[in-house]
Amino acid sequence: MKLITVFMSVAIALASSQLGFADSLLDNDPEVVFFEPNDEMVLLVVKESTVFATKKGGRKLGTYPVDTTLRLLGMTEKGYKVKGKAKHSLVTGWVSPKNLASKQPKFVEELKLHYEREMAIRELIAQKEVAIGMTIDEVQKSVGEPTKKESRITKDGRTGKWEFIKGKELKHYTNTVDPRTGQVFRRFSHVTVDEKEKLTVEFENDVVTAISSLENNSPGNIRIIVPPIVFGF
Secondary structure (H helix, E strand, O other), X not given: OHHHHHHHHHHHHHHHHHXXXXXXXXXXXXXXXEOOOOOOOEEEEOOOEEEEEEOOEEEEEEEEOOOXXXXXXEEOOOOEEEEEEOOOOEEEEEEOHHHEEOOOOOHHHHHHHHHHHHHHHHHHHHXXXXXXXXXXXXXXXXXXXXXXXXEEEEOOEXXXXXXXXXXXXXXXXXXXXXXXXXXXXXXXXXXXXXXXXXXXXXXXXXXXXXXXXXXXXXXXXXXXXXXOOOOOO
16 A cells, blocks of 8 residues: 555656756746736637647647636747636636737737837847847846946946957967976966957847947948837736
8 A cells, every 4th residue: 555655646746846847948938928817917808718738739638718808828929828717717728818808008019019028038048149129138148248347326226338359268288398398288377268259238218229339330231129018017
């Protein structure tokens, strides 16, 4: 009996870990933008909506009746991941945006802008680039810690500028002679940084408003994205 109990416990733990691994993979889906748990993103079902297991459809999990309130958990360009009471039980899955509505008249437009912005931010971070409209937290994720900070905090927020030095690490070596064998070999000496570019990012209320570089000050090379979307809830 004890052996069976232990076996059951191990099986449950394994299943839980596999489920957690699956959730982790889902959270890392490059096509999905997720919302923070404390975000009150609420939608209303205006047409009976089938709930699917994945963003591409697949297995049907249930049906949301008309007038069901749903919490928005994430989105792609074509679908919403939601949580709400289906006909038989509480269900989390993917639905078509066409069957949902919001009390906020511009909510759908704001969601689309938010999704496009998040995709642009991910691209910028992957390329280690910055753009006007990014937050300073997003800048740090993209290019790392600044070498110099200058900021001022007022009742309206934080303003200032950060400087980043982009360079190439150079390793230096010296030739050393072994006194016993007379053999010459290279020995590591030190590292220097060859400065390639000085990037200056100016921001107001934690959002980038200007970018300049010592290498190229041409505004045509500066990318601009929309600032963070503030939903009208």
